[in-house]
Amino acid sequence: MRYRFALPRRMAGAAAVCVTVAGLLSTPALAAPQPHTGTAARTPGRHTPVPPPTGATTGATERPAAPARRLSPAQLPPHATTLTRSMETAPRGVAKGASCTPADFGGRTGSALVSLVKASSTDCVNTLFSVTGRDAHDVFRQAQMLTVANAFTRTAGQYQGDNSGSLQQLVLFLRAGYYVQFNHPGDVGSYTSRLTTAVTGGLDTFFARSHSRDVTAANGDVLGETVILTDSADQQGRYLNVYRRLLDDYDSSYDAIDSMIRAVNDVYTPLWRGNWNPAYVQAVDADPRIIDTLYDYALANTDQLGTDLAFLDSNAGMNLARYVEHPQLRETVRPLTKDLLDRTGITGPTAGLWVAVATQANSYDSADCAYYxxxxxxxxxxxxxxxxxxxxxxxxxILAQSLTAADLDAACASVLNQSTYFRGLVKADGAIPGQYVSTIQLVVFASRTDYQTYAGPIYGISTDNGGMTLDGDPSDPANHVTSIMYQKNYDDGFVARIWNLNHEYTHFLDARDDMKGDFTQQTSVPDVWWIEGLAEYVSYSYRGLADDQAIQEAAKHTYKLSTLFENTYANSDVTRTYPWGYLAVRYMAERHPDDIQRMLARFRAGDYTGGYAVYHDGIGTRYDADFDQWLTACAAGACARPSAA
Structure with a gap:
């Protein structure tokens, strides 16, 4: 995918991990970290825009990802878990397929709104994170939020440790409101202290319930969402004791319960994002016990490094080191940060913790980087x-971690031959003139763990994905494209086991030959059906493979072609973006190649409005019926054969 937003890790060699960590812990105890008086640290956080609240509930994916620019380490959030939250189809008694539109929520007030939120599935409420314009105002204006916040307080007072009262939907609605209002304040309108008081009333009530401490799968999902809400409402300082309790209470009994692991990891979101909130920093200064909690957790759980739970330990170290930005905390945090670095290594099983800590120290105390x-x-x-x-x-x-000579030969041959195949498909005569998108470096990490450990700090990308391509600035003569990927530990259908190799390379070819301008220009209209659909289509067809997931989706007839034409990164989930993008591009390539050429003629000139008009206005819904019939044939076997260029 082209670039967007950072994540978990798994390292091979459990025996080696045990030996290394055992050796690390059995050595004589280091002397207590000593205070260090260094130079004044620069404070990038003060000049970095406040990160938005956490968006819709999703899990990490091995699909590629989509970006516009590199991020600084200050913008990269804590590592997320690959464990997905349990998303309900609908509460009991609610018909499957019940209406779920912004108008359904914006058109109700009072008890009718509360009833609808509670009766909706969490999947449905998740869709509200993407509303804008009038819908955003109607759904999330303060009066609506107050209604749901008051219902949250009432429901929290009866919390029994599960979602029988639909508390999760209420919390998710409030999170969505804060997210949309943060990103579109002009649409939603302002939020006042009345809302803060109402929401903290619900949060206080929830955390006071004994069942909020249940170590169960049922409680974990609700607990995690509620912890995230403390951050969305910018009340991080108020709930420091809750965060400390969750980290202190963690033990190995949590490990078999995915939702409890997620809930513990969710603590790191407010601890990180709170650094942009002066009230939070003041609260930590007044009660710095959270610093000791993070340090103690990082030291006590180094056995998680090199396992599927490594993110819990590395995130503790990351959040500890993050505090070096603040002058009032710096002298306490500096020696603890250095101690964690001294106990770990830049490579090997403890690298996840070392890199997480080092990244924060280098970002927020760069003037004293030599100390660390x-x-x-x-x-x-x-x-x-x-x-x-x-x-x-x-x-x-190619820049790689451990590719062999044979791997390098195979990867080079694959991508170089793909260029000829691609130009035959899109009928490109050559690169778009006047641009600098002719050189590319393919970066290949040895595993997903290594990708998630190192790619963020080196390249400024999020790693909760299956790879990313950075187009850079096509107007810069020094520009070069960078695709960052990793190897799987089994045959994944790509040469040299380089996951998404041909998908990412297609993005380079598309930017070189078809789409003028930078990523922001390219996505100025809804054209993600083409950007991601083409990358999937070329990746599969060039390798002579059928897209099995797309064929399965075709049988469901979920989307009309005219709906897919409106795909954006904001309104489309993984399934709509990739398998359905593949289906849309394959259909157009097989049935309407002339329309593709008319669209690309405009894209190549940088006229994205004109290109969009080709399919939005010129085609509209005309092909919907034929697309539906084509899907039937596709699911019945017609798509089992890769189409020729």
């Missing part, structure tokens, strides 16, 4: 973990 030995961190990491280089030709190079 983290100066020029991206270059330091690159030298340590990406030693392999190969030039496929004058324009394509």
């Amino acid at each position: 030995d983290v100066c020029d961190l991206p270059a330091k990491l690159t030298k340590a973990v990406l030693p392999v280089t190969r030039h496929c030709d004058a324009n394509v190079s």
